[in-house]
Amino acid sequence: NAGVTQTPKFQVLKTGQSMTLQCAQDMNHEYMSWYRQDPGMGLRLIHYSVGAGITDQGEVPNGYNVSRSTTEDFPLRLLSAAPSQTSVYFCASSFSGLRTGELFFGEGSRLTVL
């Protein structure tokens, strides 16, 4: 089982550049989400989706865009990268949502914005 797969694992961007972090899961999970993890700040929710075609904002959505056209994929787009977006990004999914379900994480994507 691949589980939750994130690509790329590492990325360096210049300020103002755009890019997409990819997330795919092969567990038929309805719920998918993106977090960023920063030292001293813990994990913060960026965007989440409860099913194909449905997305919503989390705690820190500014500067990020998402879409969910299939159950399997949930890409995160950085529209115009800023140094404050330097972080480790995690994609996570759950079969039945967070009221009952266990959350599965990818290995992370480490982004540096210069």
Added chain:
Amino acid sequence: KQEVTQIPAALSVPEGENLVLNCSFTDSAIYNLQWFRQDPGKGLTSLLLIQSSQREQTSGRLNASLDKSSGRSTLYIAASQPGDSATYLCAVSTGANSKLTFGKGITLSVRP
């Protein structure tokens, strides 16, 4: 607003010791609580999930308890091993959108 606290931030113990990691939360209206393990440079791995109606869950040498009314959970690790060295995070699910709120984690070091 839900807040999750894990104290201390770091813990070092000798191998073989039984230990307890604490997690506290401010809003007791939770759906569930999860304990995760994170190794350096890796993602989070779910260890135990306790639903709000449950008091505890066990997996191998791990036992997690939940006391909703007092806003506390503990993760008990029996006979600790160097391989248990990692950061342990707890997270609670609350609210209409079932938001997951994470603690900042406890970094555990088990000395051989």
